Amino acid sequence: MNFTDLNLIEPIAKAIQEQGYTTPTPIQERSIPEILNGRDFLGCAQTGTGKTAAFAIPILQNLSKNKTPNKNIKALILTPTRELAIQIEENIKAYGKYLPLKELVIFGGVKQSGQEAALKRGVDILVATPGRLLDFIAQGIVSLRNLEIFVLDEADRMLDMGFVHDVKRIIKLLPQRRQTLFFSATMPSEIQKLADSILNNPIKVEVTPVSSTAETINQTVYFVERDDKLDLLTHILQNNISDSVLVFSRTKHGADKIARKLQASKISTEAIHGNKSQNARQNALNNFKSGKTRVLVATDIAARGIDIDELKYVVNFELSDVSETYVHRIGRTGRAGAEGNSISFVDGLDLANLKNTEKLIGMKIPIIKDHPFHTDNLVAQKRDSNNKPSGPRPERPKQQTANTKKKPAVDAGKKPKNKSFFRKK
Numbered sequence: 521m522n523f524t525d526l527n528l529i530e531p532i533a534k535a536i537q538e539q540g541y542t543t544p545t546p547i548q549e550r551s552i553p554e555i556l557n558g559r560d561f562l563g564c565a566q567t568g569t570g571k572t573a574a575f576a577i578p579i580l581q582n583l584s585k586n587k588t589p590n591k592n593i594k595a596l597i598l599t600p601t602r603e604l605a606i607q608i609e610e611n612i613k614a615y616g617k618y619l620p621l622k623e624l625v626i627f628g629g630v631k632q633s634g635q636e637a638a639l640k641r642g643v644d645i646l647v648a649t650p651g652r653l654l655d656f657i658a659q660g661i662v663s664l665r666n667l668e669i670f671v672l673d674e675a676d677r678m679l680d681m682g683f684v685h686d687v688k689r690i691i692k693l694l695p696q697r698r699q700t701l702f703f704s705a706t707m708p709s710e711i712q713k714l715a716d717s718i719l720n721n722p723i724k725v726e727v728t729p730v731s732s733t734a735e736t737i738n739q740t741v742y743f744v745e746r747d748d749k750l751d752l753l754t755h756i757l758q759n760n761i762s763d764s765v766l767v768f769s770r771t772k773h774g775a776d777k778i779a780r781k782l783q784a785s786k787i788s789t790e791a792i793h794g795n796k797s798q799n800a801r802q803n804a805l806n807n808f809k810s811g812k813t814r815v816l817v818a819t820d821i822a823a824r825g826i827d828i829d830e831l832k833y834v835v836n837f838e839l840s841d842v843s844e845t846y847v848h849r850i851g852r853t854g855r856a857g858a859e860g861n862s863i864s865f866v867d868g869l870d871l872a873n874l875k876n877t878e879k880l881i882g883m884k885i886p887i888i889k890d891h892p893f894h895t896d897n898l899v900a901q902k903r904d905s906n907n908k909p910s911g912p913r914p915e916r917p918k919q920q921t922a923n924t925k926k927k928p929a930v931d932a933g934k935k936p937k938n939k940s941f942f943r944k945k
């Protein structure tokens with residue numbers, strides 16, 4: 521199927537073409553005709569499947585039929601994080617570039633005056649996080665009385681982040697007669713119940729279940745002692761990879777430490793996490809997207825929904841205790857069919873998580889040994905609640921003494937010998 525088969529109006533077709541999209545993703549193929557027909561929709565899909573365009577395109581087309589412009593909010597997209605909200609609004613802006621519709625994004629953590637002024641000027645499509653939206657509703661700045669379309673995005677994350685109560689309060693304020701589109705990567709029973717209670721005879725589409733990692737992602741594991749991880753990261757960034765890299769860190773402190781070390785090695789790096797202001801996070805994200813910063817180090821929460829076109833590398837500095845997190849993390853690369861690479865650093869503390877992750881994704885992740893910090897002697901350890909090793913540190917393997925461990929096995933300045941690094945599965 522091609523986008524031209526979807527009966528899109530000219531201004532949208534043109535904007536999509538400018539985005540470089542030619543073929544709709546599987547969820548878009550199913551959602552666009554049904555949503556255009558006014559049906560409710562339940563999409564079981566995670567970020568990376570093209571789900572934003574799957575709802576944004578038909579919403580734009582449906583709303584563009586309204587002949588008389590007015591200031592009413594006609595579509596509301598509720599999403600759990602600021603980063604996701606900003607990205608959704610950016611996508612709507614791009615797809616609706618040639619339409620006279622106005623879109624706006626609102627989220628907390630920043631002054632409300634700018635968002636309030638924009639709302640007063642009139643908004644057709646509002647993208648919002650739950651807290652700021654409820655604030656504005658309580659202040660009488662937002663009214664949802666004339667809403668025609670409601671999208672609940674990342675419903676399972678809303679639950680994880682404790683927003684379900686807020687979401688239910690918002691749903692109570694919506695008109696009964698409306699079109700509802702519901703998206704969630706997973707369907708725990710509470711989310712299923714919520715979907716059942718707000719959807720009216722929906723079309724259901726499930727794509728890429730959470731346990732399947734995109735086939736286009738070349739996944740690898742590096743066995744490395746905990747204390748060598750920073751050196752290994754510096755080494756591969758200097759010798760093996762010339763592209764941008766998104767690095768995941770378990771902790772905010774860890775993210776800062778990684779960023780400091782890379783900066784000291786003259787690798788342009790920024791860190792984003794919950795202790796940084798919204799502006800600092802957005803600036804760091806913009807710098808990374810534009811290529812000004814080569815490496816972005818992020819915690820899982822800060823990285824939620826980060827959408828970077830053509831991101832080729834994700835590094836897991838540690839593996840998460842929650843195996844599904846691995847799938848979400850590496851899903852930042854290899855998007856919409858593009859090729860991607862994920863590299864996971866595994867020390868003794870990560871061994872159990874590696875086992876669980878491999879069980880979840882149903883495959884063994886190949887181990888890359890051809891690097892100067894490889895060790896075959898990892899000793900399984902458990903993390904205590906402070907992320908510290910609970911067992912004694914294993915002895916360092918003899919060949920990696922203080923003198924030799926920092927010396928790369930590949931000659932400085934030369935391209936890496938380990939072709940296997942870029943090997944496809």
Ligand code: AMP
Nearest residue numbers: 541543544545567568569570571572856
């Ligand atoms: P999403 O799942 O909405 O986060 O989208 C993932 C990425 O795929 C985004 O970078 C989109 O710009 C991109 N994308 C969405 N639909 C298409 C398409 N039909 N063709 C190519 N890229 C797409």
